[in-house]
Amino acid sequence: MKFKNPVFLASGIMGETGSSLKRMAKEGAGAVTTKSIGLNPNPGHKNPTIVELDIGLLNAMGLPNPGVNSYIEELEEVRDFIKKLDTKIIGSIYGKNEEEFIEVAKKIEEYVDLIELNISCPHAKGYGMAIGQDPDLSHSICKAVKKSVSVPVFAKLTPNVSNILEIAEALVEAKVDGFVAINTVRGMAIDIRAKKPILSNKFGGLSGKAIKPIGVKVVYDLYENFDKPIIGVGGIYTGEDAIEYIMAGASAVQVGTAVYVRGYDVFKKICEEIKKFLEEENLKLKDIIGIAHE
Numbered sequence: 001m002k003f004k005n006p007v008f009l010a011s012g013i014m015g016e017t018g019s020s021l022k023r024m025a026k027e028g029a030g031a032v033t034t035k036s037i038g039l040n041p042n043p044g045h046k047n048p049t050i051v052e053l054d055i056g057l058l059n060a061m062g063l064p065n066p067g068v069n070s071y072i073e074e075l076e077e078v079r080d081f082i083k084k085l086d087t088k089i090i091g092s093i094y095g096k097n098e099e100e101f102i103e104v105a106k107k108i109e110e111y112v113d114l115i116e117l118n119i120s121c122p123h124a125k126g127y128g129m130a131i132g133q134d135p136d137l138s139h140s141i142c143k144a145v146k147k148s149v150s151v152p153v154f155a156k157l158t159p160n161v162s163n164i165l166e167i168a169e170a171l172v173e174a175k176v177d178g179f180v181a182i183n184t185v186r187g188m189a190i191d192i193r194a195k196k197p198i199l200s201n202k203f204g205g206l207s208g209k210a211i212k213p214i215g216v217k218v219v220y221d222l223y224e225n226f227d228k229p230i231i232g233v234g235g236i237y238t239g240e241d242a243i244e245y246i247m248a249g250a251s252a253v254q255v256g257t258a259v260y261v262r263g264y265d266v267f268k269k270i271c272e273e274i275k276k277f278l279e280e281e282n283l284k285l286k287d288i289i290g291i292a293h294e
């Protein structure tokens with residue numbers, strides 16, 4: 001699959017509606033990833049759901065979304081516009097079991113270029129990370145979705161495991177087409193005056209600057225062990241951050257928290273910064289994918 005550039009929008013940031021996806025496509029993202037969509041509408045967790053930290057964000061949104069039937073109506077309205085910009089759409093989906101994943105995947109398939117299995121959300125009980133921490137569940141869900149759709153299927157991994165390669169191996173056996181790494185890292189913030197956790201869910205997922213070295217290591221390990229394309233995500237704010245992930249083995253990157261930090265034009269900025277680096281070094285993007293392994 002070819003993309004106009006390697007800098008994509010990550011799931012959960014400005015992908016809640018069709019029009020916000022369209023806006024991010026206009027801002028120059030090579031692909032836009034939808035908010036993770038489930039079978040039924042989900043209100044998510046009660047506020048507070050986000051804590052701003054100087055090292056990133058801590059969030060426990062709880063996967064709020066309108067459910068796949070409403071969401072595809074939104075996609076229906078914007079997909080031609082997004083296609084004309086030559087921007088790809090990645091459909092992030094979740095479910096509580098194989099059946100739900102299959103149903104959502106089948107419904108969303110015709111609206112997207114690639115399906116991303118969110119088996120890694122750290123704060124949605126029974127969904128997400130509970131699956132991505134279990135090699136057998138990861139395998140059976142990936143296999144079931146692969147059998148049901150014809151678009152490529154990527155799995156988004158959680159770093160909240162002791163052996164990520166065991167999970168990745170199970171997914172490779174299930175014929176996953178590629179990896180997205182990483183989702184947020186479990187964490188907590190406490191309001192010392194109120195003397196209790198700030199998030200209504202008590203804990204959440206840490207994103208942004210603080211998690212970049214964790215993501216780079218995961219991408220490095222995946223590249224070292226498997227021959228599958230990798231989309232790197234976690235703490236990418238600049239072209240230099242993106243290049244680190246690419247040198248570790250990612251062929252593309254996704255940007256989440258930095259959309260808040262650097263503004264909606266972050267995609268253009270990162271692309272320009274990557275281009276500048278490549279010109280200075282007299283290299284092409286494909287020359288540096290995984291170069292840190294040589």
Ligand SMILES: Cc1cc2nc3c(=O)[nH]c(=O)nc-3n(C[C@H](O)[C@H](O)[C@H](O)COP(=O)(O)O)c2cc1C
Nearest residue numbers: 010011012036118182183207208234235255256257
């Ligand atoms: C507010 C917020 C909501 C998110 N929602 C989702 C989601 O619905 N599905 C998902 O797979 N990841 C979700 N993520 C995780 C991001 O896609 C990404 O993996 C993570 O934030 C690390 O990238 P970053 O440091 O660039 O933000 C969310 C992150 C944030 C900050």
